[in-house]
Amino acid sequence: MPRVPAASPKAAAALALVSELQHRFVTKLGGVFSAVEWERDGGRHGGGVRFTCAETPVFNRASVNVSSVHYHDEPARRLACATALSTIIHPRHPRAPSVHVHLSHTELRDGRASWRLMADLNASHEDPAQTRRFADALAGAAPDLAAAARAQGERYFFIPALGRTRGVTHFYVEDYSAGDFDAELALARRLGEAAIDTYAALLDDSLAGAPPPTDAERRAQLEYHTLYLFQVLTLDRGTTSGLLVHDQNDLGIMGSLPDFVDRALLASWALKVPPPQDELVRTVVATLPDLAPAPVTDPVRLALARVVRAHYRAHPEALELQACGDVVPPTVANHGNR
Secondary structure: OOOOOOOOHHHHHHHHHHHHHHHHHHHHHOOOOEEEEEEHHHHOOEEEEEEEEEOOOOEEEEEEEEEEEEOOOOOOOOEEEEEEEEEEEEEOOOOOOEEEEEEEEEEEOOOOEEEEEEEEEEOOOOOHHHHHHHHHHHHHHOOOOHHHHHHHHHHHOEEOOOOEEOOOEEEEEEEEOOOOHHHHHHHHHHHHHHHHHHHHHHHHHHHOOOOOOOHHHHHHHHHHHHHHHHHHHHOOHHHHHHHHHOOOOHHHHHHHOOOEEOHHHHHHHHHHOOOOHHHHHHHHHHHOOOOOOEEOOHHHHHHHHHHHHHHHHHOHHHHHHOOOOOOOOHHHHOOOOO
């Protein structure tokens, strides 16, 4: 059946925005991206499209996703509709930073609506000038939110077991509503354009004339990619909520994972997390191919999605061990939507 669009005018406007930003990012990144469409319940409840690019001269893994799901025909659901842009770029060269951007609009059945606005620069080899440039661009797009967003991001992306944050600078706003949808939409546009345009420029700068990476640089990048996978699978509420609510976009949800990780290093971190997360880490390790480095192929991503889903269904109390800012919105607290 044809995909059914959301009935909400706000959802339609949010979808138009994130689709435009998706096109903007894919165009600026260049490369050969493949478009993959997916549908929620055969299109009855919407769906999405993701652009992916993996193992090229520029990218280790790149995924730019847009989704729009709704449940107008199921009044018992608390969630009415949710629209999102979620993207992660992992360059191949260790000196080029990764980036994560997530902009989403959620409407609940009772009429409440809010935004989730995130952008973080993730580097295995930090360039302080690039860090400042990215942070300044986001602060310029949302000066009234910048200080609080940075503090929230540093809290959300902190990894207690490793005593560090995932990225080098973070912008994180949860459950945001200004009471003026047009103003909120304009803010989301400014943030999205600032993050996309600045990152594309940083990527170009990092790769222009860059010498071949050294073995030490490649090793540091592999360790960082392992940390990234560890944070996503054990701490990230957005990933977990998306996996718990359905299994129709597992590859899209797991698209943030880099293509190679250090299996032995990951295994050592099982000793650093409290139960039952140690069990999760060990099961993740067992799911990865016994290779060095361990490839995270699409079949492995699907298997990891099943592992995470099964773990939190068996141990719902472990959700309390996941990352959070000052606010845990109702959709996330109740397994969310993606």
